[in-house]
Amino acid sequence: MENKNFQVVGQITPRKDGVARVTGQEKYTVDTTLPRMLYGRTVCSPYAHARIKSVDTSAAEAMGAVVLTFKDIPPIRYNERIITVEWALHKDHYILADKVRRMGEPVVAVAAETEELAEKAARAVKVEYEPLPVLIDPREAMKPGAAPLYDTVMYGDKEIKIENNIACTREVIEGDVDKAFAESDVFVEGTFKTHKIYHAQMEPKSVLCRPEPDGGITVWATTQSIHNTRIVLGQIFDIPLSKINVKRMAVGGTFGSSIQMNSVVPIGVALALKARRPVRLTLTREEDMHDHGRFGTDAHIKIGAKKDGTLTGVEMEMIADLGAHIIQGYSFLGVSIGWVVSLYRLPNVRYKGVGVYTNKAPGCAMQGYGNPQATLAVESLLDELAEKLGMDPLELRLKNYVGLGMTFWGQGPMVRSIVWSDGVPELLGKGQELIGWDKRESPDTKSGRFRRGIGLGRGFHTTSAGAPQPGDVIDFSGALVKVNQDGSVDVVTAMVDHGGGTWEAIAKLVAETLCVPLDKVNVVPSDTFSTVYDVCTHATRGTYAGGGAAVKVAEQVKKEIFETAAHYMNVQPDALKLRMDHEQGQAVIYVPSIPDRKMTLKQLASRTWSESWKTIAAVDSYRPTNCPPAYVTIFLEIEVDTWTGTVRTLRTALGVDCGTVVNPDGAIGQLEGGLSRGLGMALYEDNEWNDQGQLLSKGYWVDAKTPGIMETPALQDLNTHFADTYEPTGPLGAKGIGEAALNPVPAAYANAIYNAIGIRFYELPITPEKILGALMEQENMVKEGVH
C-alpha cells in the first residue's frame, strides 16, 4: 500500500505550463477571439432594488446593435451552480433581471461590431426604474413588513413562496444538547460576524460563444466546471448537450468565484444565438465586484465542556447573508455546522441556519465556503475555554480534535467518512517549536507602544465531497488516459486548474503510475465533447478526486500494457513490471527474473499501431468514497502598534497535512497564498455597501483592500512545513491543500491579537480603527477602575 519511493511525485520540477505563462502565451477566455466576433455589453442597474417600468432600446438598435431584453430570453429560472442535486436546488435567477435586486444587475444586453460601439449602444438604452426600499442588513430584511426581494422561487420543479426574505433554513440536531449542557462545567459563547468580501481573482470573468450551423454552440468561458456549465446551458436554451461544447480554458484564479456558470455566460450565449455571430462578453472589474462575494455570516455559538477540557456539545444559530440570489445557500447552511463539528468532537449538536436575501452581490463559494467563518468562531472560543480552564490551548486542541479513526463530515450532514490519516499532532508539535509557543506570555505582561502576540489557528478542509452514499452534493471525476505511438501519454480530463497546479499534479500521478518520464505525460487541452464528466474544481478536490480518477484509469492502462506486452514477450502478464528509464526516456516493461526479456513502452505502442491492433487506452469515472481532512495549523507572531492600530505579521509557521506532497513548491505556494488571503480577510478586506446598496469601493480594487506585497512577512520568517502522512484513500497517498491553507488564518490572527493586547474581536475585519477603538475603551475602563 504505502510506497514513498516516488520518482516524480514529490519532486520539484519546472511547471509544464510555466513557459506559456511567463511568456504570456497562455490564453485565458478574455484573450480568445474569433473572426467576425461581436462585442457584448450589459446595461446594468444603477439601483440595488427596483422594479423595471419600461425599456426603450430603439436608439441602440438604430446604431446597429443586437439587443437582448427580458422578453427575448427563455422564461426559465435557474440556479447557476448545480453541484447541489436537483431536489435541494433553489432557482431564482433569469438570464436578465425581471426585477432589479442588486446594484449592477444586467437588465439589457447589447452586442456590436466594436467594444466602443457596444458601450455606446448600452448607454443609449433607456430604462425607467421604480426604486424600492434597499435591504442591506439581513436582520432588517427578515423583519415582517420588509420589502420582499422575491414573491416565489423554484425549488426543484415546485414553485415555493418566499416570506420575510428567508430563502432557506436548515436545522441539524444530534444527541441531546440540553442534557450535555446540564452536565457541563464550563461554557464559552460569542456572536461572530464576518462580511461579504470580494474574491479578487485576477482574470475578469468572460465568455465567448460561437453559434454552430447545426443549431449547437461552442462556448469558451471562465469556469471551474465545463460540464456543469454545459448542463445548465442545455437546460436554459433547450439545446441537446451533444450540440453544446464548452472548452476547458486556463483560468486566472477563481477562489470560488466561478464555481457556478457565471452570469455573463448565458447572456453571451443568448446574444450570439440572436446575432447568429460569435459574441464575447467580459465583465468590467466594477461589474465583477457586484457579481459575487463571500457569504456574510452572523453566528451565535455556544460550546460546553467538562472541567478536564472534554467538549460536550454545541449550540449554534447562524444567519447567512445570501445577497440578491441564492446560488448555494442551502448547502452553505449545511456545511457551516459541518465545519464546526468536524473541527472538534462535539457529539451533541443543535443548529439552525437561516439564509436571507439582501440587495447585495450574491454570495457564492469563496475559498473555504464558510469554513474560515466557522473556524474563527470555534478557534476563538477554544482559546477562551483554555484560559477559563487554565489549560494550554494546544493541549485542549489535541484532546478534542477530530482525528484518526473518527467520523468526519465537513461537507454537510450527508457527507460523512472516516479519518484514515492524521498529521495533527506532528503539525502542532512542529509549529509549537518553530514559533516558540512555550515562551508565549499572557497579554497582561505586555505594555508599551508595540505589543507582540503569538496565536494559533487550527483547521482543515474536506478533500472533495466524497462519501460512501450519495448526498445533496454531486462528487465524481473522470479521465481518459491513452498511450501514444511513441510511448508518450495523453491525459484527457475535464478538471479545471485554477492555477494551483492541479494539471501538474495529475501529470505527475500518471507519470508515477505508468513509470513514464514526466516530460512525456501531457494533460491535453480538452472540452465537454472529449471528456467524461467531472463535477467541478472546488472543495479542495483537484488532486484527490481529479488525480484519483487519473490514477484509477492509469492503473487500468497499466493492466492493458501488461496484457498486451505479455503476448510479445511470451510471458504471463502478472510476471511483468514497469520501471522508469531516464536514459532512454521511456517506461520499460520487464520481467525481473529474465533480464533480457524487456521492451520499452514506445516499442510496445509502436507495434500495436503498426500491426493495426489497437490503442492502449482506458476511460472511467471515479467517485471518492471519502472526503479526508487536509489539516492545517497556522502559528503566527504579530505586532500591534497601539498608536495606529495596525497589525504587522512578524513570523509564521504554516503547516499542512496533505498526505503525499505531489508538487512541493506548489504546496508551499498554496500555504503562503492562503496566508495572504486569510490576512486580508482577517485585517482589511471588506467589500462594503452603503445603505443604498452602492459599493464603497466603486469598483476600485485597492479600495477593496486586496493584500499587496508589503504585507508578506520577511522570507526568512515565513516558515512552512508538511506532515509526513499517507492517505490510504488518496491517489498515491495524496490529499488536498487549497482551501485548508486559508481556513484557520483569520482565527490565528484573532488569537494572536488577543495575546498581544488582551482584547478579543468577534467581527472581521479587525481593522486599525476597531483596534484603536477597543484599546481606548480598555484604557477608559482601567481609568474608571472597571475590571
Place this chain on the structure above:
Amino acid sequence: MKPQMITLHINGRTHYVALNPNQTLLVALRDLGYTDVKCGCEKGDCGACAVFLNGVAVNSCLVLAGQADEGEILTAAGLGTSEHPHPLQTAFSDAGAIQCGYCTPGMIVSAKALLDHKPHPTDTEIRDAISGNLCRCTGYAQIIQAVQSAAEKMDAGGEG
C-alpha cells in the same frame, strides 16, 4: 471622434494603426494580438497590463495609445521566447512564482524595470518595485524569491 494614424514599435515589429484618440494603449495592444498584456482592472490598480514604453514600465491602461505614437514598446512576450526565456521568466517558472499566471507578465515587466537599474536589489527594493502589481494566488513570497534568483543568475551570466 475621428481615428488617427499612429505608429507603434512593439517587440521589434512596427505597426501602423488607426485608432480613436480615446483608445488606451492596453486595448490597442490587445487588439493587435499582444494578449500577453493582461487586462485586470483598467484603472491602474493591479499592474497586470504593465509594459515598457520607451524603456519605462507603465500601466498600459493609464496611457492613451496616441501618447505612445512612435514609441518603443516592450511586452513580457518580447522579453524572451519559449526556447530562450529571459532569466526572470525562467526564475518565475522555476521558483513556483506562478500559479494562475494572470499577473505574471506584468510582474515580470515590473521586476525587469527594477533589475535594469538595480542589478542587486534588496528585499525592500524588490517589494517597492512590485508594490503596484497585485497577485491573489501566491502570497508574493515566491515572487520575491524569483526576482532574487534571477538577479543572481543575471549577475553571474552577465545577461539582461
